[in-house]
Amino acid sequence: MKTPIYLDYQATTPVDPRVFEAMSPYFTEVFGNAASRSHAYGWNAEQAVDIARETCGKLIGASGKEIVFTSGSTEAINLAIKGAVDMYGSKGKHIVTSLAEHKAVLDTCKHLEKQGCEVTYLKPDGTGRHSAEQVAAAIREDTILVAIMWANNEIGTINPVAEIGKVCKERGVLFFCDGTQAAGKIPVDVQEAGIDLMCVSAHKLYGPKGVGFLYVRRKNPRVRLVAQMDGGGHERGMRSGTLNVPGIVGLGVACKFAMQDLDKDMAHSIGLRERFEKRVFAALDHVYINGDKDHRLPGCSNLSFAYVEGESLVMGISDLAVSSGSACTSASLEPSHVLQSMDVGDELAHSSIRFGFGRFTNEEEVDFAADQVIDAVRKLRELSPLYEMVQEGIDLSTIDWAGH
Numbered sequence: 584m585k586t587p588i589y590l591d592y593q594a595t596t597p598v599d600p601r602v603f604e605a606m607s608p609y610f611t612e613v614f615g616n617a618a619s620r621s622h623a624y625g626w627n628a629e630q631a632v633d634i635a636r637e638t639c640g641k642l643i644g645a646s647g648k649e650i651v652f653t654s655g656s657t658e659a660i661n662l663a664i665k666g667a668v669d670m671y672g673s674k675g676k677h678i679v680t681s682l683a684e685h686k687a688v689l690d691t692c693k694h695l696e697k698q699g700c701e702v703t704y705l706k707p708d709g710t711g712r713h714s715a716e717q718v719a720a721a722i723r724e725d726t727i728l729v730a731i732m733w734a735n736n737e738i739g740t741i742n743p744v745a746e747i748g749k750v751c752k753e754r755g756v757l758f759f760c761d762g763t764q765a766a767g768k769i770p771v772d773v774q775e776a777g778i779d780l781m782c783v784s785a786h787k788l789y790g791p792k793g794v795g796f797l798y799v800r801r802k803n804p805r806v807r808l809v810a811q812m813d814g815g816g817h818e819r820g821m822r823s824g825t826l827n828v829p830g831i832v833g834l835g836v837a838c839k840f841a842m843q844d845l846d847k848d849m850a851h852s853i854g855l856r857e858r859f860e861k862r863v864f865a866a867l868d869h870v871y872i873n874g875d876k877d878h879r880l881p882g883c884s885n886l887s888f889a890y891v892e893g894e895s896l897v898m899g900i901s902d903l904a905v906s907s908g909s910a911c912t913s914a915s916l917e918p919s920h921v922l923q924s925m926d927v928g929d930e931l932a933h934s935s936i937r938f939g940f941g942r943f944t945n946e947e948e949v950d951f952a953a954d955q956v957i958d959a960v961r962k963l964r965e966l967s968p969l970y971e972m973v974q975e976g977i978d979l980s981t982i983d984w985a986g987h
């Protein structure tokens with residue numbers, strides 16, 4: 584077994600060899616610029632992009648015409664939110680979002696606040712979920728956009744998007760949904776969910792990094808955005824810049840396999856997650872699942888281990904490539920903003936680890952990972968006076984900690 588074992592599928596996924604193979608000719612043979620109209624190099628590249636566009640649409644229940652290729656979800660999020668505010672700002676400047684969104688959404692909203700927008704940051708419940716009623720209560724006369732993610736990247740919690748979409752439609756507000764973690768992992772249909780704008784990123788679904796798309800609804804209602812990039816008017820004027828043809832081909836093929844293998848992939852990831860949690864919970868007490876047990880991404884297990892120090896735990900499981908909180912923020916020692924928003928205490932937030940399983944994870948790796956976690960937690964708890972007190976039956980909540 585090759586270590587460290589990769590268990591960070593929410594941070595990124597390896598490119599599927601079938602995707603890699605499909606991309607390869609587009610670097611060397613079919614290398615034309617998809618915008619070149621006067622020769623076969625251009626036409627062939629454009630044809631490949633068109634096929635990918637249709638496939639991307641199909642994955643999410645949209646048409647190819649509703650797909651705008653970008654460099655990934657971060658760019659798509661910026662285009663969706665800023666582009667909608669620029670287009671519809673005269674109707675109102677209020678946005679509703681969640682404290683548990685990805686930084687790409689939160690920082691875009693922060694930026695817009697500086698430009699005069701007002702943003703309501705909804706607090707999720709203890710499992711990281713939002714109800715449609717909560718969203719409805721936050722919508723005002725001047726609300727133009729609701730931005731709530733389909734599935735959370737840190738804890739895997741899945742929101743009731745169809746209910747939220749219904750509320751948005753009833754109130755005439757645009758619904759932007761960050762579908763980065765959901766697309767290709769669970770069934771996603773923008774029609775059923777009433778979504779107007781949604782981002783998807785190739786590197787989360789076994790495609791290459793640096794490419795993704797924004798879905799922009801064309802009917803009921805037709806959504807218009809102000810471009811955030813000036814240039815040659817590519818992507819129907821919504822995103823200028825020469826298209827990344829090999830990347831887009833890779834994204835399209837990744838979407839094709841995601842559709843084809845969805846049931847198999849889901850069953851595989853759920854099976855691994857259950858196997859892992861069963862083994863960990865059978866061996867250790869005081870372990871908590873962060874997230875919603877009934878509405879969770881198949882391959883995501885975010886666990887907190889009480890009475891161990893987070894950094895020491897990460898060091899103790901160095902044969903595992905996992906993430907403590909979001910990969911994008913794990914450089915800082917701040918407890919995860921997602922866990923904080925759910926009122927997970929600082930101690931438990933610091934000792935939280937996200938284990939991510941996917942298409943190429945196998946049972947042997949999962950068993951090895953569970954055993955390494957069990958071993959590390961046991962060793963650290965042997966050094967913990969608090970854990971010793973708990974074992975002796977002392978109720979820690981009755982202790983007066985002042986002065987300790």
Ligand code: PLP
Nearest residue numbers: 655656657685687736763764784
């Ligand atoms: N949104 C979510 C939920 C994510 O998990 C990520 C990736 O970390 C992003 C947005 C950003 O995606 P990208 O890496 O394509 O910019």
